[in-house]
Amino acid sequence: MIFWTVTALIAFAAALLLAMIIIRAREQGEPAAAYDLRVYRQQLREVDKDLARGVIAEADADRIRTEISRRILAADAQLQKRKSGPSQPRALSLGFAIATALLITGGTLGLYWQLGAPGYADLGLQDRIRLAGERAENRPSQIEAEADVPAIQRPEVEEGYLKLVEQLRKTAGEREDDARGQALLAQHEANLGNFKAAYQAKTNYIRLAEGKVNARDFTELAELKIMAAGGYVSPEAQTDLQKARAIDPSHGPARYYWGLMLGQIGRPDLAYREWAATLRDGPADALWVKGIQGQIEEMAFRAGVEYRPITPGGTAPALPGPSAEDMAGASELSPEEQQEMIRGMVTRLSDRLATEGGSAEEWARLIGALSVLGETERARTVYDEARGAFEADAEALALLDTIAAQAGLAE
Structure with a gap:
């Protein structure tokens, strides 16, 4: 309530100041009649000087003085009329001032109501970090997220391809211990937009592969879960990403989705740091690099960082981790x-x-x-x-x- 009171008072004070200016209608310039008066009075002084030097006769001086005096009286009358009469209708000025005050006060409060966060208290850094941790622990599960995702539009495919996938489902169901069949099923279910069925098949593949999996497998599993949840990184997908990063800390797609997760739980500062490091490591033509480039400027804005374009594939040293030869072995x-x-x-x-x-x-x-x-x-x-x-x-x-x-x- 204090916030609304202070905001309303500030807006009202600004509106009142503007209204007073409109009503009083002060002019910054000088009336032309005032300038004319100064000129005529100077002319009178010049007549006396000319008469003293003998330049003009007394009769001519009297005639000139009479003419100048007449002009002075006319200019003075115009000046007095300008000072006493309003320069614009008072009723119109008052109405316009009231409308302006209402527009400024009401518009200020209305804009904040739409764009601001009424009732949201100011948070220090430690409070924001604590809330991000709580959000990470209490965010919706994969099942809950999928329940809130609207039905997606399936891609149009040929009837023959649908029949082949249906046959593959039947075969994979009959051969539940066939890792290769589960891998193919995951791939083709994803092609059809059946992401839940795809990640279930990918889970079966990882289980049947007897540990012969790599960071790519766990990242693909996480990616399928993320797509099934409409772009949301669930705790289950996060666990898969952690496994991928434990196997290969430099795996680009896992780093991309890890940064996405950090941004979703309210830590854009860590997300920007992760994405910036991933961009520096490149390569420039990688799909995850393109994805980061399309979003990192907004993430930097959320993190309060002045964004400067990062050239992919730089020479920034990578953190210690297993080499490509280690992972191949x-x-x-x-x-x-x-x-x-x-x-x-x-x-x-x-x-x-x-x-x-x-x-x-x-x-x-x-x-x-x-x-x-x-x-x-x-x-x-x-x-x-x-x-x-x-x-x-x-x-x-x-x-x-x-x-x-x-x-x-x-x-």
Whole structure:
């Protein structure tokens, strides 16, 4: 109520000031009659000077004085009439002033009601971070999000293709242990816009692949869930993205959707940071780079960052993670060996941070990786240690708190 009172008073004061100016109708210029008076009086003085020098005769001087005096009287009459009479109708001025006051006051309050957030209190940085963490924990699930998505328009395809997909569904249903069949079914269901059926088939493929999956598989699974939810990154899709990032921290599509998720939970600052780093890593012709380029300026605006175009494929150093050769080798390992490989990389990162230190992003990555591996207590210990290392850095603490909230470590 205080806000509305103060806003109304400010708007009314501005409107009242403008109305007073309209009613009084002050003129900035000088009437022409005032200038004429000064000229005529100067002419009278010149006549006396000319008479004293003998330039004109006394009779001529009297005649000239009479004429000038007549003009002075006429100019003075015009000046007095200008001062005493209104320059514009008072009723019209009063009506226009009232209308202007109502327009300014009512328009100000109306615009705020439509564009502002009535009743929304001012929030400090720590409160916004806390709310973002709560939003991340309490946001709708995949099922809830799908229930709110309106029916999408299916793409038009040939009848023959529909029959082939129907046959594929039947075959995949009869061969539930055929990973290849599930992968094909996921692809073709997505082509038809059946994203829920597509991610269910992709889930079956990952289960049947016996651990021989990579970051791309988990990112595709997350992407299908996001498309089924109308562009919303659900907690289930976030878990898939965490698995993809744990396997390959540099995987571009996973980084794109991770930034999208951060923006949705109210952390555009972290989303912009993630997208900016992804753009610098490139490559310029990648689809996820095009997606980021179309949205990063708005994300920067939401984050309060002055956006400067970023050239994809720059030389910014990437955070430590498994190389392409490591990932190629991981796809050939058994599930137990692949899990051991991931644990080894996590352990090496943990040891390096403990002995040499590192950036807040590296600590956050370690916390996320440990939570994905199910080592919650160890992740909590690392989180506490990282907070101690960056206690003087507000941005680093914000990043760590958000990652901890997403990993379920926040108190």
